[in-house]
Amino acid sequence: AQKVTQAQTEISVVEKEDVTLDCVYETRDTTYYLFWYKQPPSGELVFLIRRNSFDEQNEISGRYSWNFQKSTSSFNFTITASQVVDSAVYFCALTLPYSGAGSYQLTFGKGTKLSVIP
Amino acid sequence: GAVVSQHPSWVICKSGTSVKIECRSLDFQATTMFWYRQFPKQSLMLMATSNEGSKATYEQGVEKDKFLINHASLTLSTLTVTSAHPEDSSFYICSASVRGWYPEQNTQYFGPGTRLTVL
Numbered sequence: 001a002q003k004v005t006q007a008q009t010e011i012s013v014v015e016k017e018d019v020t021l022d023c024v025y026e027t028r029d030t031t032y033y034l035f036w037y038k039q040p041p042s043g044e045l046v047f048l049i050r051r052n053s054f055d056e057q058n059e060i061s062g063r064y065s066w067n068f069q070k071s072t073s074s075f076n077f078t079i080t081a082s083q084v085v086d087s088a089v090y091f092c093a094l095t096l097p098y099s100g101a102g103s104y105q106l107t108f109g110k111g112t113k114l115s116v117i118p
Numbered sequence: 119g120a121v122v123s124q125h126p127s128w129v130i131c132k133s134g135t136s137v138k139i140e141c142r143s144l145d146f147q148a149t150t151m152f153w154y155r156q157f158p159k160q161s162l163m164l165m166a167t168s169n170e171g172s173k174a175t176y177e178q179g180v181e182k183d184k185f186l187i188n189h190a191s192l193t194l195s196t197l198t199v200t201s202a203h204p205e206d207s208s209f210y211i212c213s214a215s216v217r218g219w220y221p222e223q224n225t226q227y228f229g230p231g232t233r234l235t236v237l
Contacts (some may be wrong), residue, residue: 033225043230043233044228045162046228047226047227047228091161095224098223098224105152105167108161108162110160111160113159
């Protein structure tokens with residue numbers, strides 16, 4: 001079975017500060033996908049990034065960056081120069097790839113609520 | 119791309135009535151759709167998985183007769199909450215994906231959610 005742990009329940013930062021959201025995962029499979037989703041107060045989950053287990057390259061997208069380290073089973077998410085619009089709940093998730101059968105369900109962490117204070 | 123819509127966005131109904139929630143993939147054909155329930159300040163709880171043209175697979179503890187799921191086409195899945203009661207009040211979210219071997223096909227795209235309040 002898979003497990004995703006987001007140890008930080010809530011984080012508050014002042015605007016323009018950098019913040020890192022932690023994600024630790026557990027799986028016995030060697031092939032898997034990791035995701036980050038953003039859920040703003042409106043409720044919709046917004047897809048941010050997908051990373052497959054073969055690709056340990058860090059990724060940067062504007063103010064967002066992701067650090068994937070298989071050695072520590074972590075997939076951390078950093079927001080630089082945070083803004084009020086970044087206030088949301090962020091979910092880390094894992095899925096096993098399609099294998100010809102099954103439903104490749106997402107295993108979610110419990111989420112981290114980020115509040116960016118102006 | 120990868121836009122998923124849900125309708126209605128919110129609904130209030132009386133106890134004992136049935137409510138239907140629609141989930142549509144607008145710009146892609148979704149072979150698989152998922153239905154989740156989310157309680158306040160909690161993570162998403164998977165209720166069921168539906169593959170187009172076949173019966174839904176329900177998670178343990180989810181009543182099949184209460185939460186009817188239909189996935190009649192590659193762009194539409196519906197969740198009907200039958201004989202709704204106040205304890206069914208929740209935020210229901212659907213997601214859609216394309217079942218396949220490529221990375222982008224292993225990604226779930228979520229709808230905006232439906233807030234159900236049963237009086």
